[in-house]
Amino acid sequence: MLDLGFVRDNLPKIEEMLRHRGMNPDVVLKDFRTVDAQRRQAITSAETLKAERNRLTEQIAGMKKSGQDASQVIAETKNMRVQIQELEKAAEEYDTRLSQVLVNIPNTPHESVPVGRGSEDNVEIRRWGAPPKFDFTPKPHWEVGEQLGILDLERAAKLSGARFAVYWGAGAHLERALANFMLDVHTKEHGYTEVLPPYLVNSASMYGTGQLPKFASDSFRVPHGEKDLWLVPTAEVPVTNLYRDETLEASRLPISLTAYTACFRSEAGSYGKDVRGIIRQHQFQKVELVKFANPETSYEQLEKLTHDAEEILQKLGLHYRVVTLCTADIGFSAAKT
Template sequence: MHDARALIDLGTEAVRTLARRGYSLDLSSLEELQSRRVQSIRSAEEMRAEAKRVAKEVQRTAKEGGDISDLKEHARKLKEQIREVEADQEVIQKELDEFLLGIPNLPLEETPDGNSEEFATEIRKVGTPQAFSFTPKDHVDLGEALGIFDFARATKLSGPRFTVTRGVGAELERALASLFLAIHTRRHGYVEHGVPFLVTPATMTGTGQLPKFEEDLFKTGVADRPLYLIPTAEVPLTNLYADEIIPAKELPLALTAHTPCFRSEAGSYGRDTRGVLRQHQFAKVEMVRLCAAEDSQKELDAMVGHAEACLKELGLAYRVILLPAGDMGFSAQMTYDIEVWLPSQDTYREVSSVSDCGTFQARRANIRTRDADGKTTPVATLNGSGLPIGRTLAALLEQNQQEDGSIVLPEALTPYLGYRRISADGTPQE
């Protein structure tokens, strides 16, 4: 959550910067709310000071044997007025918090202008998309022919936007998750976590999913306790340190987890509905880093490299782009997308977003660090996919398909599978 005073101090610059991401900041309303809050706090403080003065006057007058009835009545009225001002202060603070919670993060100036991927800056391409001597099939046709995807039965169980994997398909999912976790923990120093898949509204608010994006979430509860299914492990991983002060010497923290992710995909019907590209439930290995604010850009570059390492290990062709200000997630101040090549679509499709959120989420979740002088400041938080299992599997099938319908698997998966090829009938072959 933003600091109201900081936004007001930025003034028209804050308006301009937020306009780059399509958000119109009502600066006058913010100034009015902040002014009411300051005035309410000042009034309460003045009344408390007067109440203390009157209390001392009551004690002094009583000790001298004087009449204290008028003074006691004045003290009683002051107490009532203080309660009224404090109640008003709570209302104003709630209004201000709700206003601030709806404002997205300020994009860094290094981000391009624009509101869609067509305005993104391509950073690099890695690997060369295959030149097939035949018309490549998409992952749906490949998976169903191999017998590893069963979309019909998934729909019977849960409706559209769900997938059942079976046999080699389920083995591939498990192998990919194990490979990604091994890369992050053994090669890059992340600490693996097992986290809850249901979290509180406060936890969702900490990373920016609430209140703005409630329609995108699946909500449930226990008795009178509301709970939300996580849309990504970023939510519980980042909030592990909510309301905590992390010693500076422990930073940066690197966390990872393999979890299911649940998304309603509100407003996305009709887009990417075929196959596993846009599901209500999918599995993903997530990376989260917490660091000193001044180190966030360095950590962002490192995390992009960590996500790329997974694709390189699999030998998949991909590219890295820098998203424009208007196409980033709500909490991000800078985002790199990594897009993997899908032969059936003859294009690159997003497989990982790696974002630097600066201190935006840490302010909302109250995650701080303490420097050598004892001063506490918000940390920076970063997150990225490392990687989603379904989308990676789709690219793996499509990029490694053979004309006879078989799939040649990358050597990196052999330790987890024990075979290097899937025959056209879906059976594994060494």
């Protein structure tokens, strides 16, 4: 979440950023200016009254010491206390309204991110390898998997419904082997530390990485007593939140972490898309890379992380493209992807 003072001091830039992201500033910011002014006025008035009440309290002590009647001044301080409480309550309400606005403002894109309206404006940076050419018509992966007896979507639907998969034999072995291969390369060759985090996280963790409140409908909520837990949509959520509300010594940075977890997504906005196979699943497994870095070197570390991921594909002999996403296509919490 962007800092309140930063948004206030850079409101025109924030509005421009929202337009570049394809968002309507009026819808996102709502009555930010008015509420922010009201909040500051309430705080200022409360502080002014507190100072006056302190002055009168000293005056009352002097009046009592000299035998004067202080009842009128005492009544005045009591009235001030009520006014201060009302102003502080109002300021808290304004704080809540401002927080509701701030959590819906996405991160500010880096200056190197291309301005665009959608995926067609993404910029290809480089590519490696070339798509294989076949002298026959290749079958889709769901047909190959079924014929080999390693992918079973029908029984998965019986167990859980659509958008789930059961892997048999070599399919399950391949999934496990790929995860082990990636983790071994990242930990033994790239200097990452492996982490095995919980698959359920609290709402504070989901807010910490920007999944809440915007993407609540795309996540699986698990009511747990008086609080909600959430199935992780990506290992990025628990791993990034490992150091939430902590101050890290600069000498420890960068901290490079990798984690293999199941990921759970409701795919609420993808009805009718990629309904065949294992492209848009409610549950899938993924190896995640996360770095904690100094702001001055963060984009350098992003490039290193990207190259670390590329090396996995190169070792597997899989062709790929590296693309910089435009402003309208990057994720809510991302400054660059």
